[in-house]
Amino acid sequence: MKTVIIFDHPYTSNASENVPHQRSFLAAVYKQVQTQLTAEHGEVDLIDLHADHFDPVMSAQDLANWRRGVPINDQIADYQARLLDADQIILMFPIWWEVMPAMTKGFLDKVYSKGCLYEAGSMQTKLVKQPxxxxxxxxxxxxWLYRWVFGAxxxxxxxxGTFLKTRLFHFKWYGFSQVEKKSLAQRQEMIRKFKV
Known part of the structure; x- marks a missing residue:
């Protein structure tokens, strides 16, 4: 099974070690997921948005290409080809102000685009493997606050708004909350036990 992981954190996926101001719990989770999937004889294809210097901003020329249903640039075309070949897609990012960061939003806007990865009229996905x-x-x-007060x-x-609309029905969310309040030992145990 081929898994494409879209990783969005300013410290990149390499920040899994416990180095102050250069560490990311999310990167440590990525390392665990990559180890798990490789052990299960899966192929892991990482798209590390910050390491790739992905530009999330939609320019006027980008939008013109998007409207015509053509890839915005070579990087976007490469990402789209990799997603078309995926059996599983994993998005990894921190939640900031209750939603995804700009890189993830820009990735969805520019990469998961009409004419390239879904049909413009029917909204039917072109990801034929139904990942x-x-x-x-x-x-x-x-x-509890995120779900019941802010409404998730x-x-x-x-x-x-994105995947169900384009008929991608197999969706699962794994959320880590208030990790910064856990001890190092507790965080390490959470990562050790985590499986996708």
Whole structure:
């Protein structure tokens, strides 16, 4: 099974070690997921948005290409080809102000585009393998507050507003909440036990 992981964190996927101001719990989770999937004889294809210097901003020329249903640039065309070949797609990012960061939003805007990865009129996905979509997030907001007070806006935007709309039905969200309040030993145990 081929898994494409879209990783969005300013410190990149290499920040899994416990180095102050250069560490990311999300990167440590990525390392665990990559190890798990490789052990299961899966192929892991990493798209590390910050390491790739991905530009999330949609320019006027980008939008003109998007409207014509052609890839915006070579990097986008490469990402699209990799997604078309995926059996599983995993998005990994921190939740900031209750939604995804700019890199992830820009990735969806520019890469998951009409004419390239879904049909413009019917909204039918072109991802013919019907990949499993998994989302792994970290956030400071308590889980109960995020779901019951804020209404889980990420689920509305990603599951209902993007994937369900384009008929990608296999969606699962794994959320890590308030990790910064855990001890190092507790964080390490959470990562050790985590499986996608």
């Amino acid at each position: 499993q979509i998994k989302v792994i997030t970290t956030m400071s907001t308590p889980s 806006p990420l689920l509305k935007a990603l599951f209902r």
